[in-house]
Amino acid sequence: MAGPRRRAPDDAPAADKDLLVVGRVGKPHGLKGELKVVSLADSPFAFLELKRLYLRQGAGAQGKAAAKAPAVPGPARPVAVLSARVHADTAILALEGTGDRDQAEALRGLEILAARRDLPDYDPGDVYIKDILGSQVFTGESWEEAAPLGTLDGLFEAPAQEIWVIKTPGGREVLFPATPEFTRDLDVAGRRVLIAPPPGLIELYLGDPDAPSPEPKD
Numbered sequence: 001m002a003g004p005r006r007r008a009p010d011d012a013p014a015a016d017k018d019l020l021v022v023g024r025v026g027k028p029h030g031l032k033g034e035l036k037v038v039s040l041a042d043s044p045f046a047f048l049e050l051k052r053l054y055l056r057q058g059a060g061a062q063g064k065a066a067a068k069a070p071a072v073p074g075p076a077r078p079v080a081v082l083s084a085r086v087h088a089d090t091a092i093l094a095l096e097g098t099g100d101r102d103q104a105e106a107l108r109g110l111e112i113l114a115a116r117r118d119l120p121d122y123d124p125g126d127v128y129i130k131d132i133l134g135s136q137v138f139t140g141e142s143w144e145e146a147a148p149l150g151t152l153d154g155l156f157e158a159p160a161q162e163i164w165v166i167k168t169p170g171g172r173e174v175l176f177p178a179t180p181e182f183t184r185d186l187d188v189a190g191r192r193v194l195i196a197p198p199p200g201l202i203e204l205y206l207g208d209p210d211a212p213s214p215e216p217k218d
Helices: 045-049 063-068 099-108 199-204
Strands: 018-028 032-038 052-057 077-087 092-096 112-114 136-139 146-156 161-166 173-177 181-186 190-196
Touching: 018 045, 018 052, 018 092, 018 099, 032 045, 045 077, 045 092, 146 173, 173 199
Parallel strands: 136 190
Antiparallel strands: 018 032, 018 112, 032 092, 052 077, 052 112, 077 092, 136 146, 146 161, 161 173, 181 190
């Protein structure tokens, strides 16, 4: 008698550390359990190539999910994508186990994650922001002349570029345009980042430490 069939490695669920948040469950679409995606991907068409996603309750959950959302994200559970399409620049998904509008509404607000290996154009050498969040940020053209600045605390998307939020030891924030022109090295293993900000940027946020003190008034 044959034993249980083993899944191929690519079919095995991914560990949480290998998952990336790609969106959030939005409103139900129609009556058959389809749901809209509030996408964080570069394009909603990226969801057309994903056959499996992961759902997780997070601190920002909405709808029925909000009532039991933990203060920190919970474990992610895999779910098969039965169909995916894009309408009016929004990804619309049908997920396994979601057959009507009420079931889709129950998922509203949950985080949607994907395994790195499943992402379109995946390259094992790619570096994602999740890999470097919390890293120490240094300024300079090389590590030999690097000076500590602070910690990479977050990011947001501006119209023309990605902006990193760097928090200094004194609690101040520096908004850094994370373009190839100003980024020198990403040391994922060492948890450190080297940047060469445009002239005057650091002084704009922190002031010029070399500026002379004002003369006291008589």
